[in-house]
Amino acid sequence: MKKRIYVFTGKGGVGKTSIAAAHAVKSAKEGYRTMLVSTDMAHNLGDLFEIKLGKEPYRVMEKLDLYEIDPEYVMQNDFQDMVTGLGRLLPQGEQMDLAEHGMFPGMDELFALLKINELYLDDDYDRIIVDCAPTGETLSLLKFPELLSWYMEKLFPIGKTAVRILSPLAKQFYKIELPDRAAMNDIEKLYRKLYDLQELLKNRETTSIRLVTLPEKMVVEETKRNYMYMNLYNFNVDGLYINRILPQELNNPFFDEWLEIQDRYKKQLYESFAALPVYEIPWYDEEVRGSKAVDRICQDALTKEDIFEAKEITGRECFEQNTEGYLLLLNLPFAEKSEIDLYQSESEIVIKIGNFKRNISLPNVLRTFLVSSVKLENGVLFIQFSKQEEQK
Numbered sequence: 001m002k003k004r005i006y007v008f009t010g011k012g013g014v015g016k017t018s019i020a021a022a023h024a025v026k027s028a029k030e031g032y033r034t035m036l037v038s039t040d041m042a043h044n045l046g047d048l049f050e051i052k053l054g055k056e057p058y059r060v061m062e063k064l065d066l067y068e069i070d071p072e073y074v075m076q077n078d079f080q081d082m083v084t085g086l087g088r089l090l091p092q093g094e095q096m097d098l099a100e101h102g103m104f105p106g107m108d109e110l111f112a113l114l115k116i117n118e119l120y121l122d123d124d125y126d127r128i129i130v131d132c133a134p135t136g137e138t139l140s141l142l143k144f145p146e147l148l149s150w151y152m153e154k155l156f157p158i159g160k161t162a163v164r165i166l167s168p169l170a171k172q173f174y175k176i177e178l179p180d181r182a183a184m185n186d187i188e189k190l191y192r193k194l195y196d197l198q199e200l201l202k203n204r205e206t207t208s209i210r211l212v213t214l215p216e217k218m219v220v221e222e223t224k225r226n227y228m229y230m231n232l233y234n235f236n237v238d239g240l241y242i243n244r245i246l247p248q249e250l251n252n253p254f255f256d257e258w259l260e261i262q263d264r265y266k267k268q269l270y271e272s273f274a275a276l277p278v279y280e281i282p283w284y285d286e287e288v289r290g291s292k293a294v295d296r297i298c299q300d301a302l303t304k305e306d307i308f309e310a311k312e313i314t315g316r317e318c319f320e321q322n323t324e325g326y327l328l329l330l331n332l333p334f335a336e337k338s339e340i341d342l343y344q345s346e347s348e349i350v351i352k353i354g355n356f357k358r359n360i361s362l363p364n365v366l367r368t369f370l371v372s373s374v375k376l377e378n379g380v381l382f383i384q385f386s387k388q389e390e391q392k
């Protein structure tokens with residue numbers, strides 16, 4: 001069987017940890033070697049299962065390990081040489097312990113993700129279930145490998161010969177010292193790992209992104225944005241969980257309005273996310289704590305047999321040849337045309353929405369083509385490239 005990764009994301013407090021845990025328990029009971037791993041710095045897997053966790057994975061039941069990643073520990077133990085390599089990029093005199101201080105925001109989380117890549121490659125688990133920090137952080141986390149490898153390509157043309165040739169030039173332009181050969185090796189290693197990580201997370205056969213939401217206006221809005229950004233970065237979302245659904249028979253007028261609100265937003269979610277499998281979780285009369293509570297979610301909400309199946313809901317972006325030249329298709333569900341900014345350079349096209357930006361490299365054949373038209377239709381962005389001469 002193919003090994004799989006499931007990433008649970010959503011706004012703060014919507015139930016990511018509880019629902020991820022329920023999947024993990026269900027998976028282990030099905031006989032799959034499962035790991036439930038948290039990249040949220042405010043870990044709470046231990047709280048949920050009512051045990052104290054250390055820095056290494058912990059076997060909580062047959063076939064299920066819990067693991068709260070401590071990035072500093074992981075950087076020191078698993079990626080020592082890469083961290084040292086990065087450290088050597090800092091100007092003399094400013095070098096410090098990167099594992100402790102971090103070189104750029106998000107570095108901790110990045111190493112947590114790289115650790116997940118290693119766990120995947122190690123073959124000890126059939127399913128890795130990732131419990132994430134709230135949306136904003138998760139988004140930055142997921143776009144990070146791509147962003148960082150983009151910078152690395154620009155700053156240090158990867159490959160040692162390129163570095164040797166470009167060194168004096170680079171010094172002049174970037175006013176930085178290029179790293180020495182040893183550091184370069186480490187950087188190259190990191191670059192490859194980042195590349196592999198991206199491929200792993202974007203591969204429809206390996207990774208599922210699952211969204212957790214509530215039937216309330218603000219959370220629904222945020223879930224749609226999140227879905228759009230996931231698509232902008234080419235991740236495949238293949239499941240939506242509506243948590244905290246009130247029981248219909250409450251016989252308390254206080255809840256009448258709430259029932260109506262929930263009903264309205266539930267309908268909206270089903271309509272907006274018609275392409276996705278949707279799962280509903282009841283609102284319980286107590287917190288989700290301890291294995292009984294987790295089992296309860298499994299029994300109430302995770303009953304569909306194919307819940308772990310990978311589904312390709314949206315394809316990756318692609319180029320298609322047509323009579324005018326080439327067409328780039330990119331899924332952007334719920335995006336508004338007015339908020340999309342787009343610009344082209346010789347080697348890439350940049351798509352900007354809100355605070356997020358995606359650089360898509362253009363294939364060599366498109367170097368002499370320019371964007372001639374753009375349209376957004378049914379949640380798909382169509383970017384037409386035409387041969388430059390035709391522009392005149």
Ligand SMILES: Nc1ncnc2c1ncn2[C@@H]1O[C@H](COP(=O)(O)OP(=O)(O)OP(=O)(O)O)[C@@H](O)[C@H]1O
Pocket residue numbers: 010011012013014015016017018019040044132133134243244245281282283284285286287288289
């Ligand atoms: N269906 C539910 N019924 C009752 N309580 C719930 C339900 N789902 C979650 N909770 C409770 O709500 C709180 C938040 O849930 P959880 O920790 O799973 O959310 P989260 O999205 O992981 O939060 P964070 O963003 O802080 O990591 C917890 O106290 C949990 O026990």
Ligand SMILES: [Mg+2]
Pocket residue numbers: 016017018040044131132
């Ligand atoms: Mg959580």
